Amino acid sequence: MRQVWLIAWRGFVQHATSRAFLFGLLLLPVYMLIGGILPTASTSQLAALGGPIRHFAVIDKTGVMIPAIDAALDRDITARGLLSLTAYAEENADEDRLRKENPDLARLLLDGDIDSTRSIDEVEAKGGIIQTFVELRPYLKPNAPQFHEPHRRFFRIEPPADVATADNVVEAASPYLKAEKLVGGDFGPVQLWAVLIIPKGFIDGSEGAEYLTDDTDRIGLREFLRVPLDNELKRIRAGAYVPKEAIEGVVGAAGTIKTTDPDPETLGALSNIKQFTVISAIAVYLLLFMAVFMTANMVVMALVEEKSNRVAELLLSCVRAETLMAGKLFTGLLLAILLVGVWMISAVVSIDVLFPTARIIVDTLIENVSTMEKAAQIFIFFALAYLTIATFFLAAGSAATSITDAQAIVAPATMITLPIFMLPIAVAYDPAGLVARVASYLPFFAPFTMMVRSLSAPDGIDILGALVVSLLTLWWMVRLVARVFRSNLLRPDSSISFIAFLRDLWRPRQT
């Protein structure tokens, strides 16, 4: 093991300090930085602009709540616009001139309480955010960037007819909420995020409202709807001359909103965890893919060079071919860990600094790998996945006797390995399904599959099985590669074709 480490560390130091590697290592973070800086909007504006758009429907059996909800939606866009315009004014307005020439506007945008009802009323009285911006425009500094009004977060749409008239609304709404069916929006079909059912008895407090959604983790819309429901309920009860205590009791009445997932057993298409799992799996795969190709190519080319300049013969007089191959593999793994580590830290920092609204991805990632056991599990399967795929590349390098040969073999070999990368992406959609479980026991596929499954909670037997299969596959591959290496070592001048390489893998030539 000491010899493996010596070989691995020497290779790691050699490559990690080379300009080519450092260039590749730092280029991706630079791309991330450039990608984050390109949009000209300020961070505060991004925060205001960001966030997903939700379409929801209301089945209002009281017949009086929808106008209150619509009014709240309108005020919401004004409130968010005011937040954005305030941040914009602080950065881009000529404060002295604004205060001197338009003190009312200065008070509203520079000194006012942006969350207060009064401020929002004032903006609405001016005709909305755009009119307020028009009033601000003469006081902007030269070359101030364009102001972007925030988009609307929540859109109320009419419920589908089959849902509105259904006896069992939960069942009828289920396919819409799981995105199996779309509903008509103002600009074409959209996904229905939630349905709010307000029963007749909601007014007198005999029945509670019900909020249907496929994702019970993200409740921003529900909490938004709680406020107009509360306010309207208070207003109605005040008009009905109910006792003061009953009106105060309305505060938090929407707390009685029952939240229902129509299909809690499965993760719907819009599920928080599901989205994260798929996104993170693909992101990790892209990083892994790049890391594998970059590092494996470097190690393969170094191996070919060692063969051509005969250092390999000297090494083989010191260590067994298997030891040499294992050392090369760990060189690649160390480089890959460095690459992926730097890239991931860059990604997290970029998201944190440049895309604060996307922090949920990072938060969910941390939440999903919160325990040491889980982190170790993911790391072990990542390492096994890398080593498994790298052995294949190393076999190509072992067969080649020149850089040209290596390139001719590595390119088609890469295509052969693609399915090993691709299948686990499918697994991400259903980490506990039959395909995922079977793939966990398949040589070559096992570590990749289990790396993705580790983000959920796979059965212990599957983890153990995948570990055993992965280790045996790796052990067999290292022995095979060592044989290929030995069989080609003494042929420094003969070139090898891709077909001959495959034949060597199957039955290495006599040494």
Next chain:
Amino acid sequence: MGDAVLELSGVTKRYGDFLAVDRVTFTAPKGKILGLLGPNGAGKTSTLRMILGITPPTDGKVEVFGRPPGRSVQRRIGYLPEERGLYRRMTAFDTVVYFAKLKGLWGGKARQRAHDLLEELGLGHVKDRKIEALSKGMAQKVQLITAIAHEPELVILDEPFSGLDPINQNELEAAIRRLADGGTTVLFSTHTMSHAERLCDRFVILVKGRKAFDGTLNEARAAIPRTVKLESPNDLSFLRGVKGVTNVVPPAEGSTHWDIILAPGADPQAVLAACFEHNVKLTLFDTSPPTLHEVFVTLAGGDAGDAEP
């Protein structure tokens, strides 16, 4: 196995249809210098690789320190390959330390040995230079140091003198002698006979993969017919009739001496007496024993190829 460090028994090596080594048998006694001689393509490197366990024999048995080549004996062997290769961007010092560690030395000891050996072979002043910045002779010395840094009991040197200038060749010869004086067994291959003649206690001569000779220099000389060299303006063909003379070879083109080949045990003085009887004027009468090169050429015949005196 006795005191033999190395033993080959009927070792054969084939690469497909090509027979590289054919039933070779020899031993290397402990603490001696054994020369493996032969022209290019004689099977020397293949034999050395089998001894090192880099490649297995097709047939026969190789034993090093009484065991098959491999992990158990790897650390007791030092190897200098024929085609030199080192990491070009590593310093001389780091190179020696790296290979010494691979051979089992720990950090402090490996660094100490690297320092001492680089100084001993006159490379102390370039120890922090990268290999690519060293001259060929210096790089070759570094490679020799990597082969002996871990104090092996058996050192295998494949064509160690090739590419070296005469001064470096002398230094290398001295280093090899020091190794043997210290009790290390040295096996080296060469096709330059003068080095082998000066250094080796024993020789194995390979020709076309087969062993043509195995023994000491004196045994090698005795293995071929004794030759008397004569220079004379007269025709010496009459010497064919002298008792004990088996052949008379006239001067070849560009040469001035006759080679008189004697039967084993024949007395050269009989040739001298016959010359006197025939009133032949002699300008040279040389009964010196044959050189190793002559032995080699005789044994290898037309296959002596590029062997150098």
